[in-house]
Amino acid sequence: xxxxxxxxxxxxxxxxxxxxxxxxxxxxxxxxxxxxxxxxxxxxxxxxxxxxxxxxxxxxxxxxxxxxxxxxxxxxxxxxxxxxxxxxxxxxxxxxxxxxxxxxxxxxxxxxxxxxxxxxxxxxxxxxxxxxxxxxxxxxxxxxxxxxxxxxxxxxxxxxxxxxxxxxxxxxxxxxxxxxxxxxxxxxxxxxxxxxxxxxxxxxxxxxxxxxxxxxxxxxxxxxxxxxxxxxxxxxxxxxxxxxxxxxxxxxxxxxxxxxxxxxxxxxxxxxxxxxxxxxxxxxxxxxxxxxx
Numbered sequence: 001x002x003x004x005x006x007x008x009x010x011x012x013x014x015x016x017x018x019x020x021x022x023x024x025x026x027x028x029x030x031x032x033x034x035x036x037x038x039x040x041x042x043x044x045x046x047x048x049x050x051x052x053x054x055x056x057x058x059x060x061x062x063x064x065x066x067x068x069x070x071x072x073x074x075x076x077x078x079x080x081x082x083x084x085x086x087x088x089x090x091x092x093x094x095x096x097x098x099x100x101x102x103x104x105x106x107x108x109x110x111x112x113x114x115x116x117x118x119x120x121x122x123x124x125x126x127x128x129x130x131x132x133x134x135x136x137x138x139x140x141x142x143x144x145x146x147x148x149x150x151x152x153x154x155x156x157x158x159x160x161x162x163x164x165x166x167x168x169x170x171x172x173x174x175x176x177x178x179x180x181x182x183x184x185x186x187x188x189x190x191x192x193x194x195x196x197x198x199x200x201x202x203x204x205x206x207x208x209x210x211x212x213x214x215x216x217x218x219x220x221x222x223x224x225x226x227x228x229x230x231x232x233x234x235x236x237x238x239x240x241x242x243x244x245x246x247x248x249x250x251x252x253x254x255x256x257x258x259x260x261x262x263x264x265x266x267x268x269x270x271x272x273x274x275x276x277x278x279x280x281x282x283x284x285x286x287x288x289x290x291x292x293x
Contacts (some may be wrong), residue, residue, distance in 0.1 A: 002027045003064065005071055015181030016042045020075050024055075024064050032059045035068040045170040047082035053094070065097055066083045076293060083168050083292050090285040107127055107165030108266040112280035113221065113259045116251055119279060128245040132236055135207070137245055139196045142202035143183040149176045151205035152197065158208060158228035163267040167288055185225040190216035194249060198229065209231040210242035218254040227271065240274050248260065 017040045024033040031056035040048050051072055055065045076084050086103060088094035099105070128137070144152045156174035186193040191203035191213050198208035208229035214222040224246075229238045250257055260279060264271045 003032070003067060005067060009269045013041075015178060015185055016040065017231045020069060020072070020076075022071050024068055026059075032056055033064045033068055037075055037084075038074045039076070039081070040170075041270075042173070044066065044081070044173055046080075048170060049076045049079070049084050051076075051084050053086065058148045060093060066101070069101060073293065081293055083290050085167060085169075086291075087286055088287050088289065090287050095289075097289055098289045098291075101291075103291040105287045105291045106167050107163075107288035109263050109286045109288065110266055110272065110282055111261070111263045111284050111286060112275055112282045113261050114247065114278065114280045115259045116247075116257055119247060119251060121251065124244045124248050124278070127180045128241055128248055128258065129206050130241060131235070132238065132241065134201055135233075135236070135238060136201055137196060137242060138199055139194065139245065139249065141192065141194055142187060143180055144176075144195065148197065148199075148206055149179065153179055153211065155197075155206045155209060155228075155230055158230045159226060161231065162228070163265040165265070165267075165288065167290060173244040176253050186213055192216060194246065196249075198233070198242055200233070208242060209236045210239070212246045212250060213256055214250065214257060219258070220257045220259050221259045222250055222254070222257055224260060225272070234270075239271065240277060241276060243274060255257075264283070 006023045006025065008023055017038050018255040020037040020039060021211070022035045023031060032051070034050040035054075038050040038052075040046060053065060053068055053072070055068070073084065086098055087109075088098055108253070116165050120194075138148070153174045153176050160171060178246050183193055192215075194212050194214065196210045197206045199205065200207050210227035211221050213225055224243075227239055227243055247260060250260060262275055263286070265276060266285075
């Protein structure tokens with residue numbers, strides 16, 4: 001089969017990365033598959049790229065995926081990347097494809113969903129409103145308020161010890177500019193970012209956070225972007241309280257929203273326990289694969 005690979009152009013690079021893209025088409029110009037390579041631009045992740053590869057089910061096992069993969073890996077090498085990550089649902093054709101082409105599994109992820117119509121609202125209210133001496137919860141939409149920006153950026157280190165297996169993901173360093181850029185990127189695509197934060201009442205600093213992104217029309221499913229508490233403030237139930245308040249707000253403000261999605265590393269037992277306690281139901285497992293270049 002005659003196969004053509006066409007490079008595509010991303011018009012708006014992200015705040016910390018840019019994407020390369022390719023379209024595979026057949027003799028009549030019909031689309032057969034695509035590949036997207038996210039290339040990280042910040043110093044701490046310049047060794048890394050992430051690959052998303054998709055082939056139409058009717059065109060699989062015909063060499064389309066292999067051609068797209070070869071082009072993407074060549075581009076990663078040209079940009080002096082050390083490794084490429086790619087994710088696939090466990091046991092899927094993509095999972096098998098990656099394993100057969102030099103990728104190795106480095107992290108197992110559990111995906112879960114909370115159907116909002118089944119959420120136990122009285123229990124969520126009680127949990128979100130439960131007193132926690134020394135702390136208070138606050139929340140905002142979009143960009144972090146200026147008064148909290150610096151300590152919120154500092155609190156992002158709460159993610160540093162999140163289980164990442166052997167992904168070679170690097171340590172992500174956050175500052176206020178990066179926080180603002182990330183919030184603006186969500187707004188530009190028309191989605192809504194809502195953040196709940198835990199504040200230490202002794203000094204007014206942010207010590208934990210839970211981010212939720214909702215589609216702009218308030219329908220479909222929302223996506224949790226991250227929930228974390230600084231190590232020195234763990235063990236007080238803050239993660240559970242923040243996530244409970246986030247769920248309650250989603251129900252109140254978006255009555256047509258169907259559910260909330262989250263993913264957690266298989267080895268992150270504390271966060272898995274939080275999700276289970278709040279009613280999230282596992283939907284599938286995914287595997288993060290890595291190929292060294």
